[in-house]
Amino acid sequence: MSETLRSDxxxxxxYIEDQNAFDDLILxxxxxxxxxxxxxxxxxxTYYAKLGLLQMYDGQTLALIDPLKCEDLSGLWALLENENIIKLLHAGSEDLDIFAHYGQVEPKRLFDTQFAASICGFDHGLGYGRLVEQCLDVSLDKGESRTDWLKRPLSQKQLDYAANDVFYLYRLFPLLKQKLIELERFEWVFEEGQLQASGRADEIDFDNAYLKVKNAFQLTPKQLALLKPLASWRLKTAVKKDVAIGFILKDHILIALAKAWPKSLKDFGKVREMSNLERGRYGKQVLSCFQQADFENLPERIDAIxxxxxxxxxxxxxxxxxTLVAEHNQLPLEQLASKKMVHEYLGWFxxxxxxxxxxxxAWRGRLTNESLSKIEI
Structure with missing residues (x-):
């Protein structure tokens, strides 16, 4: 079943809510x-995002697909891996996470219009609405951005909002492509797309979950040995229950526990960051995690460099x-080399x-290799 609608x-x-109609569309x-x-x-x-709607447009047919009704999305996953098709997204990190979780795919020939805009003269990190307004002189209503996309039925206003997100995205492409070709940067976008998508469909690395705990760099190697099994347990619990990790135990509580190292349930009284409810619910699991700590093979300090x-x-x-390289090439420094990238480079060096x-x-290396190779540090 599909229904034709006209946007505002x-x-x-x-609007498609029938598997056969969806399969025909994919074809x-x-x-x-x-x-x-x-x-x-x-x-x-939840730990994983709950997919509420899919929007797609090929320049002829704009479709809103109800994934709550069209449960077999295998055709879409194959489409995303088709290297003959350019896929347009805007600031697509969360979309890529959804594709990786639901379809275990990493899209090929990905063109992120936010990145494309940033390397051809627009502001770094420009939002979709602002980019559409600057390029196409169209003002979009963003009033439905916080709507409940799992609720049915969706209103006409919600559907119009969703349709706008791919209709104008398609129209942005030729304008950005022309600018990029003039600057000889068109292929940069696909190289960046590959970097953005890479690794998202990999299995979850439970053993190294401690590396992502905020402020873990404060801990000594011995404290990290305590944090490591604790963070792994929290992540496994969050994935199993499909609950955001912060709703198990928040990062600052994990840090406090690793510093305090309670050895019995009575010792939890000195961990003020942990509520009585959390102590009752997770106290035994925390103690069990600490018993698994490997003090014979201590982790290296995080951000040791x-x-x-x-x-x-x-x-x-x-x-x-x-900064000189970015200015010479008229690029935002944040796009060429964020603080995280500079830190990563020093670690590698x-x-x-x-x-x-x-x-x-990729494209960054072609711009930076020569300059960085001459620096003595």
Missing amino acids: LGFDYI QYSQSDILSIDTEFVRTR AYRDDYKASFKLIKKEL WKQPETLPKILT
């Missing part, structure tokens, strides 16, 4: 050269050189692991 801005789209889209794609989802207390005496001076030197840092790969 004057274009038609179809049509598989012959396309370009597809604009967006998702609407809800993610409040930041404790080097020459770190700040080296960071400043690298950033200064990269001092430790020389096999995997190259992001700054030295």
Whole structure:
């Protein structure tokens, strides 16, 4: 079953809630050269986002697909991996997470219009509405951005909002493409898309969950040995229950527990960050985690290179050189080399692991290799 609707801005789209209609649509889209794609989802207390709507447009047929009714999305996953089709997204990180979770796919030939805009003269991190307004002189209503996309039926206003997100995305592409070709940067967007998508469909790394705990860099190696099984348990519990990890135990509680190292339920009284309810619910599990701590093979301090005496001076030197490269190429420094990337580069420089840092790969590497190779730190 599909229904044709007309948006408040004057274009038609179809609403699909039938598996056969969806399969026919995918067959049509598989012959396309370009597809604009967006998702609407809800993610409040869950670990994984709950997919509420899929929007797609090939320049001819704009479709809103109800994934609550069309449960077999295998055709879409195959479409995303088709290297003959350019997929347009805007700031697509969360969309990529959805594709990785539901379809275990990493899209090929991905064109992120936010990134594309940032390397051809627009502001860094420009939102979709602002970009549409600046390029197409159209003002979009963003009033439905916080709607409940799992609730049915969806209103006409909600559907119009969702349709706008792919209709104008498709129209942005030729304008951005022209600018990028003039600057000889068109292929950069696909290289960046590959970097953005890479690794998202990998299995969850439970053993290294402690590395993502906020402020874990404060802990000593012995404290990290306690944090490691604790963070792994929390992540496994969150995934199993499909609950956001913060609703198990928040990061600052994990840090406090690793510092205090309670050895019995009575010892939890000195961990003020942990409520009585949390102690009763998770106290035994925390103690069990601490019993698994491996003190014979202590983890290295997180961000250990930041404790080097020459770190700040080296960071400043690298950033200064990269700022010159960014200015010479008229690029936002944040896009060429964020603070995280500079930190990653220094870690690679001092430790020389096999995997190259992001700054030295793809389009960034072609801009920075020569300059960085001349710096002595």
